[in-house]
Amino acid sequence: MFRTSFRSFFRSRAARTAAAALAGLALTALTALAPADATPSAETTAIARVSGSAQIHYALRPHDEIWFTIDAEGAPNTHPVPGVPGGLPTDARGTVHFSHRVVETGEVRQADAAVDCLSTGGPVATLTAVITKSDAMTVGQRIGLSIYDAHGHGKDRLGFSWGVGNMDLDKGGNPYQPVVGTCMAIAPFAPVTRGEFTVHPVELPTPSAP
Template identity: 40%
Template sequence: MRRALGWGIAAAMMMTVAPAAPAGATDRGAARVTGSAEFVLPYGQDGDVRSFAFDARSAPYSRPIPLPGGEQGSPADATGTVRVAHWLATEDITVRFEAAVDCMITSPGHATLTGIVTRADGKASEFLGKRVGFSVQDGGRGRGRDRVGFTWSASADQNEAGQWGPARVGTCLAPAAFATVTRGDYRVRHVELTAPPAGD
């Protein structure tokens, strides 16, 4: 029997999860990634149920960093939340974590975004404080299924000694959307990256 996820489809559609300012004039021209969906992996088939819920919007030049050229922030700065839920069939438990979005780049029907994990269940505690990446493909009505991708299942890295381990994820980095949505819907609103405001 398939179990409903605590951060599953119905709940995510009803919640406003982004901690950003209320939608208004500043949001009308923002790129957005919204929606919640379950998906299946194209490899390692199992009885698990996986779900991502997105509520993210662009916030250009809002995250200055103390590096040369970073004082104004980036055109890809973003805000919002990604919620991850994974029901483990063999253990009959749902593991969840939540990430605060820090970067997003879109193109028509596609988005890549990253966030820092701010909350996690015990089984996902190793994610706390780390950046994770997501990709979203909005298939649209009549154009095919939506798809998602994510960093922790499909990428690895080597250190200076050549030893393999989990990949470090930079801002706005994620693999192509490799997993097909089976239930739910993702929506990508594309907006071009912009130059810094005049006078900055």
């Protein structure tokens, strides 16, 4: 009886071993057949993004209707400039549309701009864009925007460079609005009242070793 039981156990164990080996071979074969890019890593596919359309409450013009529509994404190292032929990791592309309706007169002022820089950190992003068409701003002027994505916990917020900041004094002591540098923006001071913004943050890449 002992010999019979031992033989049965041995046969069973041998069968299990063979089955496991066949399963391993099958898994190896499937892995070899799978395309190399079936599951791309986050490091190669992650792109910073800001999108959305929203009306904001601007404290200095509380009754006016002010809307921003943003569709921006990172495009690292695509804007070469003198001295930086490889561009910057914050290079970006996309569009911004701005609309401001003055309640007292019904006048509507609008502007379109092309995004040139985007930086993100957690729920906050700053971006800059160059005016391409406007009835209120100078074509070629760079504007700065900041966006706070509350993720449903409170209100999203937005800040715009010409709203309550970006002022300097000339040699005569007269105030003027200086040029906005790429990715430079004021804090997101204005709460969203309608609509929403979404910020998809991405860490800056670590420079490769020389």
